[in-house]
Amino acid sequence: MEAENNKLGYTDIHEDVVRSIVVTGPKYYATLATAGGLALVCFFFPWFYQLYYGIGAAGMNHPGVWGTYLASFIFWIGLSHSGTLLSCVLHLTNSSWRKAMYRSAEAMTLFSLVVAATYVFVHVGRPWFAHWTFPYPNQWELWPNFRSPLLFDVMAIATYLTGSTIFIYMGSIPDFAAVRDRTVGWRNTMYSLLSLGWRGTDTEWHRLHWAYTFLAVLIIPLAVSVHSIVSWDFAMSIVPGLHQTIFAPYFVVGAIYSGTAGIVTVMFVLRKYMGFEQYITKLHFDNLGKLLLLLSLLWTYINAIELFTGWYSGTSDEYEQLSFKLFGFYAPLYWEMILFCAVAPLLMISKRFRTSFVPMLILSIAINIGMYTERFLIVATSLPRQYLPDAWGFYAPSLVELSIMVGSFAVFTTLFLIFVKIFPSVSMYEVKETMETPKLKPAIPQAGSPA
């Protein structure tokens, strides 16, 4: 990376990043309009339809009372995982290769969480009363049920969302200031507000660094706890196939796995279409590939253990659940998941594969398809096969559900597209830290430069 970056000066970075914010081509508007339109047609219209007529618009039925809404919820929470978590871990371990990519990774965290939180409202039968899950003083003197894993879930996600938002915002303050100094008009006003009067003094840099490291330490356990708690929604039930102690680490590993794959996808897109070739390099793909390989091995191990404990329990309900999962109606989906998440990632053993962009893109998308399938199967194969065979059933998603699932990707893309025009999507000041100090000093001291 150093060799490539040496060609760049501080000014080039500023110009590149400010250009990515200020100069907007017709291609961008076309993409934004498509994504926004899709979000409206595929996500919001079906959702309003469902709100009006009742949740029967989705495919849920008597034993299968949970469906793709919950699977998507877990998927988006999972996708949110790597961004901030990875950024925190790499910040604390002083890995310099993090610096070019972490801002977009954190944005991914934030918007995935927003989409996931929206899914909670899509999922419940009476979303207009969803605020009852928060412990707020009210005239009925009623509190939520503090024993409920779902309540833990609400708390964990709210905390994680707040933490991630503060983390990404705080890390962007110097960059907001840098953009403020190079823009005019309404943008200048907006960035003046966003940068909170940043001047670039030594004290400010010192405090920023201190606060940033503090938050990084705080967010790591938070990220682990969020997905553990999401897994307890399932694991604390006595449903065969869900009632397993391995679920918390299983979900955390799965979340980081799909999140890291998501980062690879987003980085490819940013590199290709936002013109960040010089910042996001083969090195990043190589390192992320190694991480993905490790996670895929962990994931495979946990999956094997999950099957083993089910089999070892020796109870008829676990046997039935296992045979339905491995050989039942949804078996093709199960084996597709194994192919995408356990077998295909082994290709990353070769360095040539890790450093080639298009194969990594394809693999990262395949991993996330596999991970979505995993979440779907957890819901769709366990609930319809419980203890009483008379109450067995079958669940398949309806058109409304599928449309909302597709639409959620459009919502995510729309939010991300708006983000890249407001936030400097590469952290300018931290990229500069990895470069040599330029010989010529700029005539005017620049507020966004590191002191």
Added chain:
Amino acid sequence: MSLFSRFMDGWRKYRKPGYYDEFDYHWTMTVDLDSCTGCEACMTACQAENNIPLVGEEELAKGREIQWIRIERYWEGEYPNAKLNFMPMMCQHCDAAPCETVCPVSATYHNQDGLNTQIYNRCIGTRSCAVYCPYEVRYFNYYNHHWDSPLDQQLNPDVSVRGKGVMEKCTFCIQRIRDAKDLAKDDDRRRVRDGEVQPACVQSCPTKALTFGDRKDTESQVYQSMNNPRAYKVLDELNTDSSVVYLKKVDA
């Protein structure tokens, strides 16, 4: 008195006579599978008593029927020598109910009578209680239901009609229990007498296979019945501590 001990006194007063320590009544039902003929009169009676909606053909095909009590069928053997086993299944009113712990808003909870109650107005429709219930006896209202005229004239005024997005299940006809308790109070009696309160299913059972009563009253019919050597609980190994006792069918 210190603030702490005042708080603890208040806490104890609030807890007694106990959430899980002691019930006022302990309503229990026994199902004698030897007498049960599977006639489904209980299902019909329940439908009428509790304003249970008929979801219609399409919804039934999707598996969204609502039956607070249902007859479960189990086939034994292959066609020429097939044998049909059946048993009624309704909310077991577990004393250690998995559904109660999971509801984030406490819309389902255990009351002083040992009943597992469902508060429709509080329910936000996460459906997690239905997932956690091993007996699969919780039913969800996927739509607003309507009753064609003149059926809307026969709705029971003592039972609320549930709207969309709400979970519902067997209540042991809590409205009848409430009535019986009010009557007992008016008669200056402390307790409801045995046999004074009967849920719709028990009342309509032609073979008297169902018995209902207070387990705390050792004289009661249900107490005798549940101490029958044939007694067992469905899925007892899950430790739900249910309040419905089944009497095993004796093979002839």
